[in-house]
Amino acid sequence: MKKIVKHDQDVIRQHNKQMILDIIKEKRPISRAEITKITKLSPTSVGRIVGELCEQGLVRETELSSGGVGRKAIMLDIDPQAVFSIGVDIGKKIVRFGVMEFSGKLLYELPVGHTAIETEADRTIDLIADTINRLVKEQGLDRSKLIGIGIGVPGVIDHERGVVQYSSTLGWRNVPLAAQIKERTGIDTVTDNDLKVKILAEYLCGSARGSKKTALIELGTGVGSSLIIDGEIFRGGSNSAGELGHTTLDPNGNLCECGKRGCLQTYIDESAILHEANRIVEIGDIGQLFEAARSDESWAKEIISRTSLYIGIAINNIVCMYNPDAVILSGNMVENYSDIVSLIEEQCAQVVWEPFRGGFKILASDLKERSIVIGAASLVLNNYVNQS
Numbered sequence: 339m340k341k342i343v344k345h346d347q348d349v350i351r352q353h354n355k356q357m358i359l360d361i362i363k364e365k366r367p368i369s370r371a372e373i374t375k376i377t378k379l380s381p382t383s384v385g386r387i388v389g390e391l392c393e394q395g396l397v398r399e400t401e402l403s404s405g406g407v408g409r410k411a412i413m414l415d416i417d418p419q420a421v422f423s424i425g426v427d428i429g430k431k432i433v434r435f436g437v438m439e440f441s442g443k444l445l446y447e448l449p450v451g452h453t454a455i456e457t458e459a460d461r462t463i464d465l466i467a468d469t470i471n472r473l474v475k476e477q478g479l480d481r482s483k484l485i486g487i488g489i490g491v492p493g494v495i496d497h498e499r500g501v502v503q504y505s506s507t508l509g510w511r512n513v514p515l516a517a518q519i520k521e522r523t524g525i526d527t528v529t530d531n532d533l534k535v536k537i538l539a540e541y542l543c544g545s546a547r548g549s550k551k552t553a554l555i556e557l558g559t560g561v562g563s564s565l566i567i568d569g570e571i572f573r574g575g576s577n578s579a580g581e582l583g584h585t586t587l588d589p590n591g592n593l594c595e596c597g598k599r600g601c602l603q604t605y606i607d608e609s610a611i612l613h614e615a616n617r618i619v620e621i622g623d624i625g626q627l628f629e630a631a632r633s634d635e636s637w638a639k640e641i642i643s644r645t646s647l648y649i650g651i652a653i654n655n656i657v658c659m660y661n662p663d664a665v666i667l668s669g670n671m672v673e674n675y676s677d678i679v680s681l682i683e684e685q686c687a688q689v690v691w692e693p694f695r696g697g698f699k700i701l702a703s704d705l706k707e708r709s710i711v712i713g714a715a716s717l718v719l720n721n722y723v724n725q726s
């Protein structure tokens with residue numbers, strides 16, 4: 339029993355520390371008294387936590403004149419370059435890299451082409467390790483301030499052990515990614531599911547800022563989702579919560595890659611839509627379908643309208659289960675054809691259960707293709723604050 343109480347206290351302590359740091363980051367510079375007012379914590383607690391942050395070198399005191407009164411007050415500010423992290427996004431065709439400073443700003447970004455599905459995992463791991471080693475050298479990054487690498491990977495990820503258990507996008511099974519990158523770079527590495535870090539990024543600096551309960555739906559080559567509640571990523575038992583693409587829509591429906599029939603993704607992912615379109619007109623990619631819809635071709639508009647309906651149904655299911663205040667739409671489909679967002683909103687006005695209508699916002703991803711890099715790098719910074 340005692341152990342549980344201790345654990346709860348640790349969680350609250352970490353939560354308060356992160357909250358105070360976020361406030362300093364947002365309102366910099368700010369006084370201890372103002373933080374006390376905003377957080378409603380006791381001045382003693384605020385003082386203790388600020389002391390910890392100063393000791394870690396993350397926050398520093400600056401003396402500034404306050405307002406027109408001319409009185410000097412001790413203000414607190416973060417040290418934007420106290421530490422750095424590197425974010426990596428392993429996609430099907432591109433690996434993206436980004437260097438983030440402690441303030442959350444991306445200092446440097448680099449996309450590198452690769453073909454994961456046609457090569458062994460080792461080749462991609464080599465590419466990542468070599469690129470990071472080169473980047474650290476070329477950018478003159480101080481290794482003593484480089485606290486870690488965060489990697490976002492599509493698939494089922496054991497984030498505690500840093501293992502990619504299964505990724506159909508990359509064709510990987512049981513790849514000890516974090517350990518191998520650490521071995522080749524000498525830098526601590528964490529890895530997590532791409533949509534889990536994506537929603538963290540949207541929460542910290544994208545379209546979910548200020549949202550308390552956010553769901554994210556990815557629409558592209560695959561279909562997935564993630565959820566963040568008061569800044570905490572909802573993981574489920576084995577970090578697999580949110581596998582929306584394999585929720586069953588029709589037990590007698592199309593065969594899915596997972597072996598089941600009628601999974602949601604067999605109706606709305608890119609290959610499903612392409613397959614549907616090609617029964618009518620031969621097209622090579624999803625862009626051509628959207629192009630045809632823009633030119634008012636009815637077959638294309640019909641396919642997109644039906645896709646929007648199924649997406650609306652998926653949103654209804656998520657909203658009924660989790661009651662979020664915002665649903666973010668992200669992925670290729672939304673990024674290449676933003677008109678679909680208003681179509682989905684129209685469908686939601688019909689298919690979302692009435693008590694929930696108007697109770698949540700539908701938003702497009704703000705950070706788009708940079709979101710996974712930002713989220714993965716932020717995960718490292720957050721872990722550093724919480725574990726120290």
Ligand SMILES: [Zn+2]
Nearest residue numbers: 584594596601
């Ligand atoms: Zn499936």
